[in-house]
Amino acid sequence: MQIIENVSxxxxxxxxxxxxxRYFVEIQTRDEVRQAVSWAAERNLPTIMIGGGSNIVWQxxxxxxxxxxxxxxxxxxxxxxxxxxxxxxxxxxVWDTVVARTVAAGLTGIEALSLIPGSAGATPVQxxxxxxxxxxxxxLSVEAYDKTSGRxxxxxxxxxxxxxxxxxxxxxxxxxxxxxxxxxSLTAGNPYPPxxxxxxxxxxxxPASGPITPLVIREAVIAIRQAKLPDPTTIANNGSFFAxxxxxxxxxxxxxxxxxxxxxxxxxxxxxxxxxAWLLEQAGFKDYHDTATGMATWPxxxxxxxxxxxxxxxxxxxxxxxxxxxxxxxxGITLAxxxxxxx
Ligand SMILES: Cc1cc2nc3c(=O)[nH]c(=O)nc-3n(C[C@H](O)[C@H](O)[C@H](O)COP(=O)(O)OP(=O)(O)OC[C@H]3O[C@@H](n4cnc5c(N)ncnc54)[C@H](O)[C@@H]3O)c2cc1C
Numbered sequence: 001m002q003i004i005e006n007v008s009x010x011x012x013x014x015x016x017x018x019x020x021x022r023y024f025v026e027i028q029t030r031d032e033v034r035q036a037v038s039w040a041a042e043r044n045l046p047t048i049m050i051g052g053g054s055n056i057v058w059q060x061x062x063x064x065x066x067x068x069x070x071x072x073x074x075x076x077x078x079x080x081x082x083x084x085x086x087x088x089x090x091x092x093x094v095w096d097t098v099v100a101r102t103v104a105a106g107l108t109g110i111e112a113l114s115l116i117p118g119s120a121g122a123t124p125v126q127x128x129x130x131x132x133x134x135x136x137x138x139x140l141s142v143e144a145y146d147k148t149s150g151r152x153x154x155x156x157x158x159x160x161x162x163x164x165x166x167x168x169x170x171x172x173x174x175x176x177x178x179x180x181x182x183x184x185s186l187t188a189g190n191p192y193p194p195x196x197x198x199x200x201x202x203x204x205x206x207p208a209s210g211p212i213t214p215l216v217i218r219e220a221v222i223a224i225r226q227a228k229l230p231d232p233t234t235i236a237n238n239g240s241f242f243a244x245x246x247x248x249x250x251x252x253x254x255x256x257x258x259x260x261x262x263x264x265x266x267x268x269x270x271x272x273x274x275x276x277a278w279l280l281e282q283a284g285f286k287d288y289h290d291t292a293t294g295m296a297t298w299p300x301x302x303x304x305x306x307x308x309x310x311x312x313x314x315x316x317x318x319x320x321x322x323x324x325x326x327x328x329x330x331x332g333i334t335l336a337x338x339x340x341x342x343x
Contacts, residue, residue: 001025001027001028001032001035001036002025002026003023003024003025003036003039003066004023004024004025005022005023005024006020006021006022007020007021007024007067008020008021009021009058009062009063009067010058012050012053012056012058012067012069013053013054013056013057013058013238014052014053014054014117014232014236014237014238015056015057015236015237015238015307015316015339016236016307017057017058017060017236017307017310017312017313017315017316018057018058018059018060018062018313019058019059019060019061019062019063020062020063021062021063021065021066021067022045022062022063022064022065022066023040023045023065023066023067024066024067024069025066025067025068025069026068026069026071027049027068027069027070027071027072027092028071028072028073028092029072030072030145030152030180030181033049033068033145033178033180034145034150036066036068037145037147037150037178039066040065040066045064045065045066046063046064046065046066046175046343047065047066047067047068047175048063048065048066048067048068048342048343049068049069049070049178049179050067050068050069050070050122051069051070051091051092051118051119051120051121051122052094052095052117052118052119052122053118054117054118054122054232054238054239055118055122055125055126055238055239055338055339055340056238056339056340056342057238057313057316057337057339057340057341057342058313058341058342058343059313059341059342059343060312060313060314063342063343065343068178069092070091070092070119070121070178070179070180071092072090072091072092072093072121072180072181073090073092073093074088074089074090074093074181075087075088075089075090075093075098075101076088077105082188083187083188083189084185084187084188085105085107085185085186085187085188086140086183086184086185086186087102087107087183087184087186088143088181088182088183089120089181089182089183089184090120090121090180090181091119091120091121091122091179091180091181091182092119092120092121093119093120093121094118094119094120095113095116095117095118095119095120095122095123095128096114096115096116096117098110098120099111099113099114099115099218100114100218102184102186102214103214103215103218104215105188106188106189106213106214107186107187107188107214108186108187108188108189108190108191108214109133109137109138109184109185109186109187110133110135110138110184110186111133111191111214111215111217111218111221112130112131112132112133112196112199112217112218112221113128113129113130113131113133113134113135114217114218114221114222114225115221115222115225115226116128116130117232117239120182121179121180121181121182122179123135123139123182124136124139124142124160124162124167124169124179124182125167125169125170125179126165126166126167126170126338127160127162127163127164127165127166127167129164129165130221130225131195131196131198131199131221131224132195132196132199134162134164135182135184136157136160136162136167138184138185138186139157139160139162139182139183139184139185140156140157140183140184140185141154141155141156141157141182141183142154142155142157142160142177142179142181142182142183143155143179143180143181143182143183144177144178144179144180145177145178145180146176146177147175147176147177147178148176152180153177155173155177164243164246164273165243165338170340190211190212190213190214191212191214191217193212195212195217198224199217199220199221199224202220202223202224203216203220206220206223227300228300228301229298229300229301229304230298230304230306235306236306236307237298237304237305237306237307238304238305238338238339239304239338239339240276240301240303240304240338241303241304241305241320241337241338241339242276242280242303242323242335242336242337242338243276243335243336243337243338244273244274244275244276245273245274245276245279245333245334245335245336246267246271246272246273246274247271247272247274247333248270248271248272249266249270249271249272251272252264252272252274255274255331255332259282259331262274262278263275263278274333276303276335277301277302277303279327279330279331279333279335280297280302280303280323280327281302282330282331283323283326283327283330283331284326285297285302285323285326286299286302287299287302288302289308290319290322292318293310293315293316293318293319294307294308294309294310294311294315295307295308295310295315295316295319296308305319305320313341317341320337323335
């Protein structure tokens with residue numbers, strides 16, 4: 001374990017902005033989490049653990065503590081029966097490589113989460129989801145280093161507090177648990193229809209030559225995503241910058257009195273989720289290039305803010321404020337930022 005000093009945080013966020021981390025370490029084993037946390041505690045320094053930096057915006061003021069990047073590798077498939085597989089995955093595994101591996105093994109459960117950037121260990125943090133699947137549906141437990149006890153512990157999925165793009169790891173578990181591995185419950189065989197509407201549409205346009213296997217869904221999701229989203233390895237972005245707002249059914253009725261064509265997905269609890277991308281488009285932010293800040297919206301998905309030549313996180317936040325104010329003024333809806341502003 002090698003702790004180094006004064007590292008640019010811009011290299012640890014796919015938005016490529018932010019100040020300096022005073023101390024930095026790459027964590028390769030479970031025991032190194034304990035060692036790194038003890039090292040920081042002895043010096044009274046705060047710690048943050050990250051994976052791929054794809055859901056993080058760093059403050060320009062940087063981080064006066066120890067940044068730990070999780071690189072713990074592990075992949076064990078405990079086949080309980082021919083059908084039921086419990087797969088334990090090191091938190092530092094690249095998520096899409098994990099999806100590819102489970103799909104190649106003929107397992108269903110996470111194929112719709114293909115091509116989501118980042119690490120396996122971060123997937124429970126915001127309960128990642130896409131194309132009709134979310135990690136909460138297959139996650140059995142999280143293995144984490146508990147800073148309070150100084151030990152590894154297993155947290156069952158029921159104790160993770162999962163809801164739409166949310167878990168306890170963003171709130172009361174924050175700064176206490178560092179995730180070292182996750183265990184998923186996957187099933188051998190093919191996914192059942194109906195598939196998510198965009199996937200159904202893709203399969204109607206590109207009919208599969210055989211049964212709809214996890215691989216067919218993975219390939220469809222990859223094709224849809226590649227057509228719509230910028231690749232963060234070449235274009236600086238954090239994916240969807242705003243969460244889809246959820247409003248009451250009364251609020252939706254009021255909004256539709258003015259905006260009759262406002263799209264919405266009805267939720268089981270009676271509320272409605274409104275696509276934030278539609279709100280941005282209506283507020284004039286489709287393929288928008290902001291010369292003042294060097295930020296833009298991605299042409300095929302306005303929800304993705306792209307750093308074209310921003311100089312600082314202050315530029316990004318100024319562009320965000322402009323969008324939030326416009327949407328608020330037009331619809332009375334306050335958009336919430338999805339990537340986390342750290343520290
Ligand atoms: C182009 C693009 C598309 C995206 N599409 C989607 C999508 O479809 N659906 C979706 O849900 N998300 C999406 N995202 C967001 C992002 O990919 C996910 O949130 C992903 O899980 C983040 O992984 P990461 O390793 O990069 O996490 P990071 O950005 O490194 O960290 C995110 C948060 O998790 C915490 N964290 C990370 N690892 C650990 C750990 N081991 N222990 C404790 N805390 C940890 C960090 O402290 C931070 O709070 C997209 C992002 C991009 C850039």
